[in-house]
Amino acid sequence: MVDPAADALSLPEDWPAHPDQSLSLNRMGSFDWDLDTGLMHMDEVALDVFQVEPAEYDGRPESLARNVPPSESVRLDAMVTQALKNGSTHYGAYFRIRTREGGLRWTHTQGFIRRDETGRPRRIIGIVRDATQELAESTARLEVDAERRRQTSVVESTTAALAHARTVQDVIDVLKDSHGLEHLGATSVVMGLLEAGRIHLVADGPEGSFVPGTRYTRVDDEYPMSEVVRTLAPRFIESAEDFARSYPLLWPHISGLGITSAAYLPLIAQARPIGALGLLYSDKYGFTTDDRNVLVALGSSIAQSLQRAMLFEQEHDLAEGLQQAMLPRRIPEVPGAQVAVRYRSARLGRDIGGDWYDVIPLPGGRVGAVIGDVQGHDTHAAAVMGQLRIVLRAYAAEGHTPATVMARASVFLRELDTDRFATCTYMEVDLASGVVQVVRAGHVDPLLRDADGNCRRVPVQGALPLGLSAEFGALDYPVSVIELDPGQTLLLYTDGLVEQPGADLDEGMQWLTALVRNGPSDLHLLADHLCDVVDERGGDDDVAILLLRRRGGYTPQAGGRLQQHVAQSDPEALRSARHMIRAAVRAWGARERADEIELAADELITNALLHTDGGAVVTLRMLTGPERRLRVEVEDRSSVLPRRREAGEEGVSGRGLLLVDRLAEVWGVESRGSGKCVWCEFGLPERPVDGGDIRPVGGPGTSQGGKFRRSQEG
Template sequence: MGGGRGEPAPEPNDDAELRQIEALNRLDTRLGEEGTPEREPVRPRTAPPGGEQAEGGGEPQRETAGVARTDQPPAPAGGEGPAAGSATASRRRDALLIEAGNDLVDADTLDDALRCLTALYAPDFTLDGQVVFGIDGDFLTAEGAYGFRAGSASDRSFRMPMTTGYPAVEVVRTGRPVFLSTPEEYRRRFPVTFPLAVRKDRRSWAFLPLVTAGRVSGVWLAAFRTPVDFTADERALLTVTSRLVARALERTRTGEAELALSRGLRSSMGRAGPQVAGMTVATRYVPTGGGLVVGGDWFDSIELPNGRLALVIGDVQGHDVHAAGLMTQLRTAVHAYAAEGHGPDAVLARASRFLAVLDEDRFATCIYMEADPHTGLLQVARAGHPHPVLRLPDGTCMIKHVRGGLPLGMIPGAKEYDDYPVSTVELHDGEILMLCTDGLIETGGHDMYSGWVRVRDAMAPGPGDDLEGMAERLIRAVTGPAAEEEAPPSTDLRRDYRPRNEDDIAMLLVRRDAGFLPPDLHRRRLVLTIEQDRAEALAEARTELRSMLHDWTRPDQVDTAVLLTSELLGNVLVHTDQAAALTATVTGDVGRRSLRVEVTDRGDELPHQRTPGELASSGRGLVLLDLLSHQWGVRPESEGKTVWFALFEATPAPSAE
């Protein structure tokens, strides 16, 4: 029933209608960038009594999920009739569309988005079924559906060749929507695929392109059980809705891709890397609440060529998938520099330059630590990262302050700032050192002080021999149910809108195991420096080495060790103008000992293995190492290089043949 001509618009009679009107008046703000035409401000409408025919005919008005309705008395007679009713219906549909757009912003999946559209569409224009088709090469696929039973085009397993006479295929080919008002029109235009539609008990269909970045990325099917004429107003409404669906589809695809990427990165990081005898390592990683399973935080443990263990923890700025990608690149670079044998300071300096060269306008904090399980000595370099925490066997915890430099990548191209001093920390039997990112300290609104107190209270109790249990206690203290209740009072307002896990958490615990070295273990060490102006020191080095190996059970290996050491020292004196530093170490029980000899110089050029001729006077050093030693290698240092070899007393010498 139309309202009286010239009568003022009735006042709104419920809060739901006021919200719809307010939403429609924000239409240009939410959808203006999509090209939606401007609309005049909406005035309140008068709804027909429940159960009566809607203006302009059609089915009786009925209650619909997500739409608040109240019965009102009919408007005075003598109004504008169908024209006024059409304008009111159009405005009401726009209001519902904006309500749908608001809900779509919070939809996590494509199915959730389709459910929102079904619930919020106008009762006189009921959307009874939807399918979102994607494009997979030469096939049309179903990516999401709502309102259809299993079977046919709504199945996720649906795949249709692009050569098929199907409405959605035509939309992909032409980029134009297809509107089918009746089954007869469907049968006439698409006879081959009409049986797919007739089994679904629908009377009208609309197939609209989903456009992303200027190209058709999919098709949205809207199906109706009651006949629809698809007037210009209805087509415009469906077109705007298809844009919302396209956005939802793009967000879903992006989210799924980011989740798959983050899962791959997380699995590559693993739970813990290699461990060495004498030290136990436990690690934990907890991502932020942003939906990804990995962010910019990472940890790593690396077995070094010298038998030591490198422990790394770092934090790339940001919590998004881009931070996760940068984290992976930086983690790989640090791992590579460590495997080459660089010291802690050199690893961080090179990593800083690597991150700066990427030109990503992000920095990272990091701690790199080289642990010697035999002595318990830790060589630690820090780049803007929180200090380690030391736990003594009696449960006492303290922050272990170590010197540090700037975060990695902070000042691109400025090598003078790549200075990362190395601190030495001695870890005694049963002591535990914890490395963590700031998420473990600050999550829940804590500052560095209150967060440290929380970490101390979780780390101190209980025995230190259960490292995994200690790691679990620390994570529960930060992310468990009690963490929210124990947040500082000053952060109550922030807790109203911030998630409990505001930042990623990476944590690494390392303990020096008690009683690792057996009482009868023999350890000898020889350290000499041979200067360029003291060539006679070569003879002294050979004598000292033979003395250290006086009880070696294989005399032939003693001769081999002296020969190889002389070759390495001679190469430094002949081919560089630097001094040669000799370090020889014997470890193990008699009869099963190992000898490791290292010769270090400050020359930048790395040696290369060659094939010298019979009359050549040089080029045999690496050939001899390869033939006569059990293990050998070359590693760059922060300044210069080290060439090393190893012999094992229980293993026969390699054959030179």
């Protein structure tokens, strides 16, 4: 009997081996996939099995997808999804991955599904290993093939892979990677599409096998593809001698490839040929009846998928062309601002959408910026978008206030023969003062990036989307007022930029804010950066982006006008008017008289609201002439003229016009057709040569449904 103590003295120090060492030595890697966060931990051996460097892996399963052929990825996803749904605790599968040299290698994965007390899957813990040696053994390979053939036929597996093909190139990729073609033993595939009486070769055999002069061939040429298109019958070439005898023009160019047989199939959809498919074999001689039946069925499935892909590409090209035609051909130069716009169509999804942007030059150094999204993803959405963009531009150019522009656009959309609605944000930016009026119709909030790169969300009051607000009679769009300093950038965008699967809108906004904050400072590079992220992520929605940065030192011509309506029962509108006056006065170089002008204007507005019925319209004008003068006008609907009176020692009112008289150089009253206008004027010092400090100060004001207009006095 062996003494355990004595026997232990002869054992190695690392006995027994650690499980990690056992897995590593046998080229088995482990993974831990957290289903709640989507993160998958892969150890170094697992990454090596997938041919991925640790520095290239970001913890997302999608990072491994580029090394897995599409057909394999579809099959694995379906298997894992089924295991998660049917309550299984284990799954396992063989699949192929691409090696660094470009070849394919067999791999095996096995996973254990952990579920919580409710049965919901939470994690998958498993292993991956190199199965090349295992499947190289004939017995093991036959067992795998037998299991595959028991599960599905060749036609079914290929059809399942083709179901995910959206473009002609997708179909070609599926055919080159499909297990169905591998089980048939085909060395390579060639495919041609029928175009205007000629056959266009869109996929050829192995690299270096292209035959010069065969990219485009006629249907009556003596080539196998031409023959099957003419006869609509498959052509099975059973030997190299048969190939050389039947097609003497083609055989000398491919005789060095070791081709022993070939099958050419007509691709027929809706009783007409759309192309031809060729399968070339290097170790097959002859075709059995079963082989021929499978290949004919395969050709029919491929033809249907190919026609669907061709129709998709045609419709997508048409819709994208329509979308591009509806967008502005060019963005005008905007003095005092830098503008960058981008549009990206959906990388997933069938059709184009109704996203749009626009930049509208306005009088008086102002500019309108629009971003919008019409409901739906089809040509109808693009057509509605084009009409809506044109009318919104027309309303803005006519000089209407932002709230009126949106209300009229909503009525227009409601009166169209469509059931679509649209979200939209319209901004009117005064580039001299930095005052920005924002109207939001069901759209996402804009972002504001400071000159130092800091970025934040700008909460803007909103109303119903265009079309819906007219339908429900809610056309009172609130106008929010913000200030844009020199160097600051406004970012307008559609929801396709922030909406991500499995994440809510707030998470998407936080992600976008961080992306903009860490992005390039150059406006066009930042726009390209955002689009690159969109391209990498894909998605089923279009994206439109508009960036507007205010430049410093911009001074428009004198003679500008700012105007705002103040409702009688709207204290926020009064606050917004005061903010507008303060920002404009300081932007026009009258900082030292800002308090006097604001106080006089406030007295005139208050008098109009207290002593008349209805609201008041406040107008600020910069008068041209020998000296710079600023004029404040307050209009109301009452024809009763104001009178100056003494308030008395104990009086609490009656001092308004006395203050105006003391503060202003001159004041007066004018009768108007529907009421009167009380005005006062202030002399201003000459503006410094360098423009002085024209940055407006004070917090942003918000107008609850007020009207606010600025235009250029000629």
